[in-house]
Amino acid sequence: MLLSRQSALRASCVEGPAPAGGAGDGCPPVRGALCPPRELEEVEAALERIAQGRFGGCEQCGGAIGRQRLLAVPEARCCLTCADARARDTDR
Template sequence: MLLCRRDALRTLRESAEAVPGSGARAPSLSANMHGASFTRQERLEMEEVEAALVRIEEGRFGGCERCGGAIGRHRLLAVPEARCCLTCADRRTQGAHR
């Protein structure tokens, strides 16, 4: 799932950077001027996906970075790039809203 999402994001980025009609690459400013920029959310998602792939390689995938416990199977199926278990993620979200 992570590899497929990474490939999809790379394809999206490449198409956002292409100059319409020429097949050439454009600088980021030009891509932004054409309205086809790689969004902040997409950049963040790419970073999270790539970080999850590193955790897999290092044998750390599936462990919560906050409490050290296991990230539940259902959470990883829903959000494969998750860094925290659901309990810690909820605590982080609640703390951000205070």
């Protein structure tokens, strides 16, 4: 899944300029329509964690990232509990 997303993101970066909208207009970017460099970085970081045998472990608490979370967000660095805590801290 990650390799497929990596290929798609790289291809979208090569295809040409991003269409209007999506960046800064309050709407999330459309997958494959833009080149979201942050998303590509996260996917490549997840592939590196797989290669190092660290995939599926939370970078904050060291616990396991749940299977359902990894299926939904395969590039996740943190478990849902730590991600929620980080989001609450960011909102302050």
